Each structure stands twice: as C-alpha cells, then as structure tokens.
Amino acid sequence: MRATTVHTISFSGEGSGNHPLTWAQKWLWRTIDLNAPRIERMNMRATIEIPSGIDLDTVIEAVRELISRHQTLRTRFYVDENGTPRQATAGHGNLRLEVYETDGTELSEFTRRVSDSISETPFTPPEISVRPAIVTQGGTPSRAVLSIFHMAIDSWGLNRLAKDFEQVLQALASKADLPPRDILTHPSERVDFERTSAGMGRSAASVRYWEEQLGLFARDCAPEARNAPEHPQFREVWINSQALSVASRAVAHTLGVSVNAVFTGLAAHLLSERTGHPGVGFLVFNHNRYGRKWAAMYGTLTQNFPLYVAVDGRPLVDVIRTVHPLISKGIFYGQYDPDDLASAMAELSERRGFMPDISCAVNIMAEASDAAGDLSGDPAEPARAAQEALPATKVYQGAGLEHEDMNFYLSVSSRTGDTTAYLRANTKMFSSGDIEAFLRSMEQSLVDVLVRPDR
Known part of the structure; x- marks a missing residue:
C-alpha cells in the first residue's frame, strides 16, 4: 500500500540514554527471542478518530508532540556485542509520517488496511518504536494510526497513550496549554527503581x-x-x-x-x-x-x-x-x-x-x-x-x-x-x-x- 504523501517530522524530548531492559521488557524479550525473526505480531496498534475541523498540520504537530513527550516511543531495542538486549532512547531525531488519502473504500476498512501496511514488518534495531500514519478524506484528517513495538508499550499503556494523543490534539486545536509532561513516568525510571x-x-x-x-x-x-x-x-x-x-x-x-x-x-x-x-x-x-x-x-x-x-x-x-x-x-x-x-x-x-x-x-x-x-x-x-x-x-x-x-x-x-x-x-x-x-x-x-x- 503506497502513501499519498510522506512527511518528515522532527522530534526532541528529555531523557536520552542507554539502559538495560526493565523486568517487564526482559520478560517479554523471551517471547520475541522464541519467535524471531517472525515478530511482526509484536506490533501494537492504535487508531484514533480525528474530530472534525482539525487540519492536517495540527494532527502532524500532535504526532510530533506525542513522540517528544513519551520516551518509550523514542526508544529502540538492540542486542549488544555480548548478546544482551538493551534499549537506547533518542533525545532528538527525525521520523517518517505517511498520509493516506482514502480511495473510495469504506473508511473503517481503508483504515484497517493502513494499519496492516505499517504493521506488516517487525521493528528493526535502527528504528525507534513507533510508526505513525494519518488517513484523510478529501484532504481532511479522519484517523491517526499508530504501530508501536510491544517492547515499548503494552495494552494498558496503549489505551492510555491514545487518550493522551486525543488530549494533545484538542489542546493544539484550541490553542490551549498542552498536558504537562512532568507527570509521565518513563521506562528509564523503572530501571532505576528496580535497582x-x-x-x-x-x-x-x-x-x-x-x-x-x-x-x-x-x-x-x-x-x-x-x-x-x-x-x-x-x-x-x-x-x-x-x-x-x-x-x-x-x-x-x-x-x-x-x-x-x-x-x-x-x-x-x-x-x-x-x-x-x-x-x-x-x-x-x-x-x-x-x-x-x-x-x-x-x-x-x-x-x-x-x-x-x-x-x-x-x-x-x-x-x-x-x-x-x-x-x-x-x-x-x-x-x-x-x-x-x-x-x-x-x-x-x-x-x-x-x-x-x-x-x-x-x-x-x-x-x-x-x-x-x-x-x-x-x-x-x-x-x-x-x-x-x-x-x-x-x-x-x-x-x-x-x-x-x-x-x-x-x-x-x-x-x-x-x-x-x-x-x-x-x-x-x-x-x-x-x-x-x-x-x-x-x-x-x-x-x-x-x-x-x-x-
């Protein structure tokens, strides 16, 4: 499936660094190791409806803010020279964001196809843990679609993340203050606690x-x-x-x-x-x-x-x-x-x-x-x-x-x-x-x- 347009978004956020895995990540890595290289099922998916009246630039900015505020989305996972899995969080970088204009297919079915497309391959070590896409109808944003590596998020976190995106989007659309970042807890803090x-x-x-x-x-x-x-x-x-x-x-x-x-x-x-x-x-x-x-x-x-x-x-x-x-x-x-x-x-x-x-x-x-x-x-x-x-x-x-x-x-x-x-x-x-x-x-x-x- 080919995107209609492709944007490059720049992100930056606090909390860059290289860390060992948390207990939960080590626990999950066992499943990844068992199924590698066929680990595309470890891609978690979220679809968020975009309220009417919000333009494409605002949705793109909301995606940028979401990635910037959540360290876990800016994290990539790799195996070091000793064979030990680790995580590295980027403080800044660029990310590809694809926009798909509907082709006449029913919206929910088209959105599902977009989700399938961005989730069909496993995340690789050079990638941070999110792939975003936007579905438009007549050039107007209708859905935001996210594919996120399971090592970075679980089902409970994914539901919360979708709600956080909605709040960020509404704040940007109404030119209100963004939800504070300092109330979020990040995996690096979990690593510290476990020690x-x-x-x-x-x-x-x-x-x-x-x-x-x-x-x-x-x-x-x-x-x-x-x-x-x-x-x-x-x-x-x-x-x-x-x-x-x-x-x-x-x-x-x-x-x-x-x-x-x-x-x-x-x-x-x-x-x-x-x-x-x-x-x-x-x-x-x-x-x-x-x-x-x-x-x-x-x-x-x-x-x-x-x-x-x-x-x-x-x-x-x-x-x-x-x-x-x-x-x-x-x-x-x-x-x-x-x-x-x-x-x-x-x-x-x-x-x-x-x-x-x-x-x-x-x-x-x-x-x-x-x-x-x-x-x-x-x-x-x-x-x-x-x-x-x-x-x-x-x-x-x-x-x-x-x-x-x-x-x-x-x-x-x-x-x-x-x-x-x-x-x-x-x-x-x-x-x-x-x-x-x-x-x-x-x-x-x-x-x-x-x-x-x-x-």
Missing part, C-alpha cells in the same frame, strides 16, 4: 510467592497431546459476544467479585472438566500499574503471576468465589526479575523431581469502571438480555502461530457493550473445533448461571 533495595525486595517477595504457588502446580495442566498438529500448530479462535459482557458483569455483581475473577474461574472450571485434573494452574497476566507513579507509566509493565485454582468438581459459582481473593492477593506478586525467577524455578523443579506445567495462561482486561456494572432493577433482566444476545455472537479464526510456549492462552477484553476474546492453543491438545467449543462453552456457562443461579 533500589525496594525494587529488589519486591522481586524477592514475588519469587517467594511463585515458589509457594508453583508448589501446588501439577506436572500437567493442559490435556494430553493426542492429536496430529494442525498448521499453524497453535490455532487462534476469536469470539465477539455481547452475551459474555452482560453475563460476566451480572455474575460479578451477584457474587460480589471482579470480572477478572469471573473469567479466570470460568476458564479453570472448563479446563478442569476437559482434563479431569482436580485443579488448574494458570499464569495470570497483570498490568502492574499500582500507585500514582506507575499508573502514569506508558511503557510496558505487564508481567504475570501464578495462580492455582482448586476445582475438585465444585459448582462454577463456588470456583469463581474462590478465585476472587486469590487474584486480589496475587496481583502484588507479578513484578520480578526474570533471572531471579529462573534460578528459583530450577531449584524448585529439582526438589520436586519435575518442572510444574506453566503453559496455561489467562490475560483478562476489564476496565475498573466496568468491574461490577449498574444492574439495578429487575434481577431477571440480565439473564433475558444475555439469552437474547446469543444469536449475535461472532466466532472467527485468527492467524495463529507456528511457535509458542503457551499450550493454552486465553485473552479477554471485556467492555460494557461487548466482550472480545480469543483462545490460542496447541492443536496437539486442542483441535480447532475444540478451541471454538471452549469459547462457546464460556459464553453458555455464564448465561446458564444467570438462568439457573443454583447451578
């Missing part, structure tokens, strides 16, 4: 928690590998469901738990049913943005913590109730130096005589404001609404992967209006049909809980 006694203490506490939880994990979590692998071996199936949104919020409200607990407990219950194992050990992805300082960090902070869920044939609602306090505790132990953890896990596996299976993971993203929902009124209404929404559910195949270290990876993005989830699983253990059936069982199981609360 302090407080940082090292946090890692040590997390490692101890890992040892405690992994002591409960079994040798196997996923089903036995009985199938011939499909191609790609790790299939990915997506579901978009309003019924899941209604049901998960209603169940969370009724049980007094988080939406995260609902989906994690549900996944454990269904996986235990499938495998026959009395419990399930998950790695739970965690955004780690606790406290004002880290809530203001846009760079990647996501890591995970282990969570063992005892199912033992109990009803789904009991499992969900059990999971809620476990997650509330576990979220404080998802920040650690991967090198420290690797040593501890090696010692643990030697003591137990086997390596616990940590190949099953859940990544649940539900906005805090959506945690319980406003469900005042007729208590039977959510059940009716969820049932009525079932026919509108969409299920479709994703790209999948040929290489992956997770045999079962469930990702859920839950919002009030709808929920989008995907399950990527090893086809030696789950056929494509099994994966789709699992997602549909998630939906139906939650609706059934609403219809029959005693189930």
Whole structure:
C-alpha cells in the first residue's frame, strides 16, 4: 500500500540514554527471542478518530508532540556485542509520517488496511518504536494510526497513550496549554527503581510467592497431546459476544467479585472438566500499574503471576468465589526479575523431581469502571438480555502461530457493550473445533448461571 504523501517530522524530548531492559521488557524479550525473526505480531496498534475541523498540520504537530513527550516511543531495542538486549532512547531525531488519502473504500476498512501496511514488518534495531500514519478524506484528517513495538508499550499503556494523543490534539486545536509532561513516568525510571533495595525486595517477595504457588502446580495442566498438529500448530479462535459482557458483569455483581475473577474461574472450571485434573494452574497476566507513579507509566509493565485454582468438581459459582481473593492477593506478586525467577524455578523443579506445567495462561482486561456494572432493577433482566444476545455472537479464526510456549492462552477484553476474546492453543491438545467449543462453552456457562443461579 503506497502513501499519498510522506512527511518528515522532527522530534526532541528529555531523557536520552542507554539502559538495560526493565523486568517487564526482559520478560517479554523471551517471547520475541522464541519467535524471531517472525515478530511482526509484536506490533501494537492504535487508531484514533480525528474530530472534525482539525487540519492536517495540527494532527502532524500532535504526532510530533506525542513522540517528544513519551520516551518509550523514542526508544529502540538492540542486542549488544555480548548478546544482551538493551534499549537506547533518542533525545532528538527525525521520523517518517505517511498520509493516506482514502480511495473510495469504506473508511473503517481503508483504515484497517493502513494499519496492516505499517504493521506488516517487525521493528528493526535502527528504528525507534513507533510508526505513525494519518488517513484523510478529501484532504481532511479522519484517523491517526499508530504501530508501536510491544517492547515499548503494552495494552494498558496503549489505551492510555491514545487518550493522551486525543488530549494533545484538542489542546493544539484550541490553542490551549498542552498536558504537562512532568507527570509521565518513563521506562528509564523503572530501571532505576528496580535497582533500589525496594525494587529488589519486591522481586524477592514475588519469587517467594511463585515458589509457594508453583508448589501446588501439577506436572500437567493442559490435556494430553493426542492429536496430529494442525498448521499453524497453535490455532487462534476469536469470539465477539455481547452475551459474555452482560453475563460476566451480572455474575460479578451477584457474587460480589471482579470480572477478572469471573473469567479466570470460568476458564479453570472448563479446563478442569476437559482434563479431569482436580485443579488448574494458570499464569495470570497483570498490568502492574499500582500507585500514582506507575499508573502514569506508558511503557510496558505487564508481567504475570501464578495462580492455582482448586476445582475438585465444585459448582462454577463456588470456583469463581474462590478465585476472587486469590487474584486480589496475587496481583502484588507479578513484578520480578526474570533471572531471579529462573534460578528459583530450577531449584524448585529439582526438589520436586519435575518442572510444574506453566503453559496455561489467562490475560483478562476489564476496565475498573466496568468491574461490577449498574444492574439495578429487575434481577431477571440480565439473564433475558444475555439469552437474547446469543444469536449475535461472532466466532472467527485468527492467524495463529507456528511457535509458542503457551499450550493454552486465553485473552479477554471485556467492555460494557461487548466482550472480545480469543483462545490460542496447541492443536496437539486442542483441535480447532475444540478451541471454538471452549469459547462457546464460556459464553453458555455464564448465561446458564444467570438462568439457573443454583447451578
């Protein structure tokens, strides 16, 4: 796809320098190393609607300001002469910005094609971690499109970054003061924290928690590998469901738990049913943005913590109730130096005589404001609404992967209006049909809980 015009924008910002990776970046680098050189899936995408009345020069200036204010966007990643991955932040430089004029294609489809185009190749060491583009209609800006290397940002940071861009754009358009830069937290500050006694203490506490939880994990979590692998071996199936949104919020409200607990407990219950194992050990992805300082960090902070869920044939609602306090505790132990953890896990596996299976993971993203929902009124209404929404559910195949270290990876993005989830699983253990059936069982199981609360 060829850009209509190309602009070169100059940027400058504070905080240049060369640094080691943060814990979260080291944690993520493992996935990059496993999949290299096919790491284009590590490109995070954002599309921001441009309000009417804002001209192209203003949008370009907003992109310049966004890059200047966020060190993480001005950072490139490379491997040094000793084979160690590092990050280098540029204090100034130039960046290519492409503008695409629509060609008559429907706007959302054209924008998706632009996003695909700027994201189709992996980021390379000479590049800073962002590729911007602007979509215009009749010369008027309509959408800003960003592709950002996952090493520089995670899903939580990406959502915040999109909102920051909107604020910058509105300030420039109205000639108001720009949002302050000094309230932002940058990856270099995280590197500094992790070297302090407080940082090292946090890692040590997390490692101890890992040892405690992994002591409960079994040798196997996923089903036995009985199938011939499909191609790609790790299939990915997506579901978009309003019924899941209604049901998960209603169940969370009724049980007094988080939406995260609902989906994690549900996944454990269904996986235990499938495998026959009395419990399930998950790695739970965690955004780690606790406290004002880290809530203001846009760079990647996501890591995970282990969570063992005892199912033992109990009803789904009991499992969900059990999971809620476990997650509330576990979220404080998802920040650690991967090198420290690797040593501890090696010692643990030697003591137990086997390596616990940590190949099953859940990544649940539900906005805090959506945690319980406003469900005042007729208590039977959510059940009716969820049932009525079932026919509108969409299920479709994703790209999948040929290489992956997770045999079962469930990702859920839950919002009030709808929920989008995907399950990527090893086809030696789950056929494509099994994966789709699992997602549909998630939906139906939650609706059934609403219809029959005693189930």
